[in-house]
Amino acid sequence: MKIAIFGVGGFIGSNLVEHLVEEGVHEVVGMDVTNSKLAGIEGANFKYIEGNVGSDVTTAEELTEWADAVVDLIAYANPSIYVEAPLDVVQLNFFENMKILDYCLKYQTRLIQYSTSEVYGKRTRDEEYVEDSSDLVMGPVTKQRWIYAASKQLLERIIHGHGLRGDLDYSVIRPFNFVGPRFDYLVPAGAKGGPRVFSHFVSALITGGPIHLVDGGGQHRCFTHIKDASEAFSTILEHPAAHNQIFNIGNPDTNITMRGLAEMMGGIYTELTGKAPSNEIIEISGEDFYGKGYEDMDRVPPNVDKLRALGWTPKRDLDNIFREAIAFYLEPERHASIV
Ligand SMILES: NC(=O)c1ccc[n+]([C@@H]2O[C@H](COP(=O)([O-])OP(=O)(O)OC[C@H]3O[C@@H](n4cnc5c(N)ncnc54)[C@H](O)[C@@H]3O)[C@@H](O)[C@H]2O)c1
Secondary structure, X not given: OEEEEEOOOOHHHHHHHHHHHHHOOOEXXXXXXXXXXXXXXXXXXXXXXXXXXXXXXXXXXXXXXXXXXXXXXXXXXXXXXXXXXXXXXXXXXXXXXXXXXXXXXXXXXXXXXXXXXXXXXXXXXXXXXXXXOOOOEOOOOOOOOHHHHHHHHHHHHHHHHHHHHOOOOEXXXXXXXXXXXXXXXXXXXXXXXXXXXXXXXXXXXXXXXXXXXXXXXXXXXXXXXHHHHHHHHHHHHHOHHHOOEEEEEOOHHHEEEHHHHHHHHHHHHXXXXXXXXXXXXXXXXXXXXXXXXXXXXXXXXXXXXXXXOOOOOOOXXXXXXXXXXXXXXXXXXXOHHHO
């Protein structure tokens, strides 16, 4: 199959390319504004094109025409951007993604759209999130962090509408906290906002800076190993029953609180380096850490029965997920952003 990946230079994209190069089955061309995370990932079946989907429209369109399947990973995916620049988020995460959808409609190319587990929004019932039956509950407009989930939700609804009309072959993926090598980036000691939680904790362990526990650190999340996520992608790409369907990709067995995660990562750090962390723990409100307009979910529990029914199951546990990701960032050549 010929696969075009938009946003190939990011965390999920670079790991997906590594996986597809290892498989060596499909021909892959990826486009992004940056390829720094693709360093060292090479294969006869992979080609990178530097370009911006918003301005290099001819290239993006030609790539969609060439491909049998388009994978759309383009988005701002960090909560601080949702609260600082909500209009930039809707521009990229909705309008630029709509362009890719339009190319897919024009050339009748299959679309594999990465959405988010955040479309489920606030948890109003003590249940796992199920793709085709759970309600999607957004917070108020004045909490602008929901613009990320709202943009993705509208995109999903339009994609589904085309599926119903019969003019689009699609699969929508809702990722639940993928973690692994190349996840986000390191930040200097004491930094607030910016990347997602793993990056803050691993940066603190490396720099010796404080560990910020946002809103007390009692929130729960289920994490997913990026390799499990890439294998789930292959199942969705190849299984005949995955067409015109929405899938959670997550691991229900890795639930942990943010306070528990900080402790667990500290333990792994000690085992890997022989040094016990002595970081100060600072409790801070979500608005002080990410900015005004931030709100959080207490739990985001995935139900993955739909994907299990196609033969996929997550295989890697919490220790596996974080050991590999921490080891990646312990390499001194990855410390440029914190010195
Ligand atoms: N990582 C997760 O656990 C997670 C969770 C929920 C949703 N998602 C979704 O999965 C997708 C990928 O996430 P990620 O973690 O790899 O994020 P990422 O930020 O690492 O990757 C996004 C990539 O898109 C590229 N990009 C942005 N604008 C572009 C443009 N105009 N033209 C070309 N390239 C552009 C960026 O340069 C970046 O490399 C996003 O849609 C995100 O919302 C990821």
